[in-house]
Amino acid sequence: MDRWGPARPAHRQADVDTGPGVTDTRRTTAGRPGADAAGPRGAAGVESAHRAVGVGGARGAVGVGGGRAVVEVWWARVGAARDGFVGDLDSVERGRLAAYVREVDRARFLLGVTITRRALGRRFSLLAASVSLDRTCTECGKPHGKVRAEGVELSVTHSGDLVGVAFGERPVGLDVEKVDAGVDVDGVARVALSADDVRALAEYDGIAKARAFTAYWTRREAVLKATGEGLRGELRGPVPAGIQVQELDVGADHRAALAVVSAEPPVVRIEDATQLLS
Ligand SMILES: [Zn+2]
Numbered sequence: 001m002d003r004w005g006p007a008r009p010a011h012r013q014a015d016v017d018t019g020p021g022v023t024d025t026r027r028t029t030a031g032r033p034g035a036d037a038a039g040p041r042g043a044a045g046v047e048s049a050h051r052a053v054g055v056g057g058a059r060g061a062v063g064v065g066g067g068r069a070v071v072e073v074w075w076a077r078v079g080a081a082r083d084g085f086v087g088d089l090d091s092v093e094r095g096r097l098a099a100y101v102r103e104v105d106r107a108r109f110l111l112g113v114t115i116t117r118r119a120l121g122r123r124f125s126l127l128a129a130s131v132s133l134d135r136t137c138t139e140c141g142k143p144h145g146k147v148r149a150e151g152v153e154l155s156v157t158h159s160g161d162l163v164g165v166a167f168g169e170r171p172v173g174l175d176v177e178k179v180d181a182g183v184d185v186d187g188v189a190r191v192a193l194s195a196d197d198v199r200a201l202a203e204y205d206g207i208a209k210a211r212a213f214t215a216y217w218t219r220r221e222a223v224l225k226a227t228g229e230g231l232r233g234e235l236r237g238p239v240p241a242g243i244q245v246q247e248l249d250v251g252a253d254h255r256a257a258l259a260v261v262s263a264e265p266p267v268v269r270i271e272d273a274t275q276l277l278s
Contacts, residue, residue, distance in 0.1 A: 090129075093133075116147065159176045172258065197216065
């Protein structure tokens, strides 16, 4: 139930996700959760060219991109974390890693950083440890802000068994949440979602309801991560123009969504991060 804890400081857009338990009363209708997330469905009626492969599956190469934004999404399972990855981290990252109490939190953070560094290292022909990442908080200057890198937009997410990192040339937001069958959907939805959204969720029962709520939540978080905190207060209606959001299939136990600031649906490439971690 750790995902349902208190929110981080309001100004802090770290690469650590908030969970659905964040009681943000500002509502959004960033998309209706479906009965399942087997097919990427944009809340803005986006039809993705890509049908996500499962986590750990083969490369999900998609069709020709044309002029569309291309987003790479790398997934790994928490069990892939190895102590040796610490060698790629800088001093700020090592400090943060050391601050985690629970092993699983350490593993999630370590994997997020390692995937980020190794994927960027590959992209820019650099050693992973030489990749320059900036986590300066835009509000207080401490190194707990959203992670940034020169020349590429990225978004890190982790929950349950999964860690994901999205890279693109346009601002991206990636969010994964483990479906918690025991969550009080009605209770959380009542404080976090609009009355319409609560009514939509009422059509579901049991685990389907938990999945629908989680799908809703990940889309909302993905949009917020893509647009930054600045839009948080305005995200009360449909997904704003110029933002594409779609669900990614990550299996029955989790829900995931990807948002991209783009006029057109992006070309999404799903990558198995195992190839970076061996
Ligand atoms: Zn700060």
